[in-house]
Amino acid sequence: MANATANADTPASQQVLTFVLGSETYGVDILRVQEIRGWSSVTKIPHAPPHVLGVLNLRGSIVPIVDMRMKFNLERAEYTAVTVIIVLSVQARKGRRDFGVVVDGVSDVVNVNAAEVKPAPDLGSRAATEHIRGLMPVADRMVVLLDIDRLIGHELGAQGDALDEEPVTAAAQSAA
Amino acid sequence: MAELDLAQFHDTFFEESFEALDSMEAALLKLDVGAPNPEGVNTIFRVAHSIKGGAGMFGFTDVASFTHTLETLLDELRSARMQVTTYIADQLLLSVDVLRAMMRSVQRKEPVDMQRVADVQFDLEAIVASKGGSAPAAAPTVASDANAAVVGVAVGAGPAGAVAAATVAGGWEIGFRALPELLLRGNDPLAIFSSLAELGPLQARVNMDALPRLRQIDAERCYLSWTLQLTSDCSREQIDAAFDWATGDCEVTVQRLSTVGPGAAEATAAGQSAATASGAPVDGSATASAAAPTLTGAALATGAAAGAAGAASAGAASGSAAGSAGAASAGVAPGGAASATVTAPSTGAPTPGPAAASAHATPPAQARAAGPDAPKAAGAEHSSIRVSIEKIDELINTVGELVITQAMLSEVGRKLEGPFAEQFRSGLSQLERNMRELQESVMRVRMLPISFTFSRFPRMVRDLAQRLGKQIELKMTGEQTELDKTVLEKIGDPLVHLVRNSVDHGIESPEARIAAGKSPVGTVHLDACHRGGSIAVEIRDDGGGLDKNRILAKARSRGLVGANDVLNDDQIHELIFLPGFSTAEKTTDLSGRGVGMDVVRRNVKELGGKIEIASELGKGSRFIITLPLTLAIVDGQSVSVGTETYIVPLTSIIESLQLQSQSASRLSGRGEVFSFRGDYLPIVRLHEVFGVKPRASVLHEGLIVVAEGDGRRIGLFVDDLLGQQQVVIKSMETNYGPIDGVAGATILGDGSVALILDLTGLIRVASSRAAA
DSSP, X not given: OGGGSSOTTSOSEEEEEEEEETTEEEEEEGGGEEEEXXXXXXXXXXXXXXXXXXXXXXXXXXXXXXXXXXXXXXXXXXXXXXXXXEEEEEEETTEEEEEXXXXXXXXXXXXXEGGGOXXXXXXXXXXXXXXXXXXXXXXXXXXXXXXXXXXXXXXXXXXXXXXXXXXXXXXXXXXX | OHHHHHHTTHHHHHHHHHHHHHHHHHXXXXXXXXXXXXXXXXXXXXXXXXXXXXXXXXXXXHHHHHHHHHHHHHHHHHTTSSOOOHHHHHHHHHHHHHHHHHHHHHHTTOOOOHHHHHHHHHHHHHHHHHHOOSHHHHHHHHHHXXXXXXXXXHHHHHHHHHHHHSOOOSEEEEEEEEOGGGGGGTOOHHHHHHHHHTTSOEEEEEEOTTOOOGGGOXXXXXXXXXXXXXXXXXXXXXXXXXXXXXXXXXXXXXXXEOOOOHHHHHHHHHHHHHHHHHHHHHHHHHHHHHTGGGHHHHHHHHHTTTTOTTHHHHXXXXXXXSOHHHHHHHHHHHHHHHHHHHHHHHHHTTTHHHHHHOOSOOXXXXXXXXXXXXXXXXXXXXOOOOOOHHHHXXXXXXHHHHHHHHHHHHHHHHHOOSTTHHHHHHHHHHHHHHHHHHHHHHHHHTEEETHHHHTTHHHXXXXXXXXXXXXXXXXXXXXXXXXXXXXXXXXXXXHHHHHHHIIIIISOOHHHHHHTTSOSEEEEEEEEEEETTEEEEEEEEOSOOOOHHHHHXXXXXXXXXXXXXXXXXXXXXXXXXXTTOOOOSSOOSSSOSSOSHHHHHHHHHHTTOEEEEXXXXXXXXXXXXXXXXXXXXXXXXXEEETTEEEEEEGGGEEEEEOOOTTOEEEETTTEEEEEETTEEEEEEEHHHXXXXXXXXXXXXXXXXXXXXXXXXXXXXXXXXXXXXXXEEOBOSTTTTOOBTTEEEEEEOTXXXXXXXXXXXXXXXXXXXXXXX
């Protein structure tokens, strides 16, 4: 596969944290995960897009919380004691930005060989695929590998100052 | 390995040196012409000496060389072989500027403006040569000048390489031509460039075509223009903002850059560096031939240090640059260079040690750092340490967290029952007390005395007064008033502008003052004091005052005020804050273009402060800036709306009240108003603006908080008032972004987040909603 060899800096394999949303499984680079914590109620932000639920206090810093179900236009789920918030960091030009995503549950940490990651097929405008780094098989399921810089970085604060190019993404996309 | 070890002390060295230069400047300003003050000269000498030592040790040869020349002159003054004259004092002050600029360049690893260094160095040498013609005085003169030539070459090679290495991506090309008066107005191109450099990688090429002959140069004027390439996709506004303070003093052209071939850029840069390099050696050779008769003495002096490293490069540089005279100076050069480096370890070595431990480099501390030759300074010595702001902020954050944990424990403690409950509770109350003290102490760490900002004014006023032919005494009081470092940094520019205005427009010429029956010496008074939770800085002058009739006439002629409108004093004063407003008949070098007061006010407003004017024609003016002490803490009133809690800054609140039913009325079916102290104020329902579900939707069931923002008052309708507390402001922009009507967030005692309202923004949002 072309994107495996695209960049010498890209590690051949990396660890990915997978989580469940409804019937789908998604994955994010584990190095971007700051912490995983249980659901607690958030403070609403006025004038925020509907999928930005509000902000939480994370050891002294104010962190926005995004509902991934709403972000992906999935049916809303009740927040229960087992609902989980994954705190991620994105690289923006101003530096690191932290935010939390609400997911149904965290499932596993898997090793991903870069060669196994397949580019997402173009589904037209119905499902924007630019925030998807690729698809990969894990056991008998398909895991959607997310590019969180693109997914969240663009709209957090709507300043669009998240870095446009994250090295891995750039390599994978040019190869694809 | 050794170099690596030294590099970690660079920051300390630079910080120390900048502070040392400040104290040197302060001491210079206190020097009385004609009245010798050995202690003052000694202080200045020690500062120069320790900088030289440090610079030599760290290998900043050009700085060491320049300081060496400076030291030679100071030595003459110290040993009373020469008297301090006004000219010498001026040149010494100028050297402080040059040194500061040099250090700044070295610190940023940018090319040093060797032309300027060489010029000032030349003048210093001329002073020494004219009075003390002895060999020891002349020897270092020649040596250091040849040194400068070496550095010129080395530095010149820098930018060419840098340009070649950098790939010029999309960005901006900025043409920046400084008008000669730029520097006089306190604008510093370097400061502009460094603020540009924050936007992205910046390359600057200087154009010296307009530079006159050395003899004709007025050192206070700027003859240069620059071509800047900024590799950044920042907006045009961001670039313009960098030139905000210099508007009118320079010509700026901004072009979006597509992709420029690196080759072209490199070629010009290389040419430029050649020019810089060749400039310095010419002076070097000139001095060399002039000082030739004394060369034997110099050769003897350098004999001991012969064979030092760098001899080869020094020889090559001046050999290629100058003729036979240059060759003569080259022979001396290694000696000068070597002696600088040889003396360095002994004098400079103590610097990193005690220096690292002393933050406020007061003159006594300097004396310590200067080493064995400095007498032990008596008196109080500030013992302090240097800590980065991030560490302090981290500490503040952690303490904040501790407070929350402690609050949680107290909650548990209250419910606890059993044999140890009482003991536990008394321990908790002890903890609470200590915690409060800890928090206060930590907050105080960020506070600095305002003298850090005030200290630049004596020099500025002196220079301006001299230029304008005015006699001005600057008084400063309340310099020890403390305020937060972030506020301190941001009020510098507005204050500079106001002081400059007072000196230029406020204080009249001595003749005019005598004619008006005043003392020929005008007074500008800077005063700072605490007023409740804020700090008031006052700039007061006993000059001509604002001419209301002239301001009004000008405003009428420009159509800003209707011909028949009657304005009160405050409204007239308000006019001078309008962009582009100036009553000056002709624009002077210093001011009068009408740029500035609007920027002053904007800066003050951004800090959450305000500016007031009081003035009497013929008697003088007072400008009073009121600023919050800190941007980190606000006194707030918690209010609740539905399940949410918001903090309203107490400074915005006028009163809270409950409306009787029927006391509010609808205005044309839409906006609600109520009567408050004879005025009708609009009611803003917070739950509507912020889209939350309220508990009370009928006006008399909730409460009205009468609040003010940007001069407008509203009645903010909320469910309930909770309590007043000091809250630590956290930025929403760190991880999210700005929100209309929200100034920030804070963490409440239970660990949850509450938003802090920004009344100005809220009123804007509410009125745009009402209009929609």
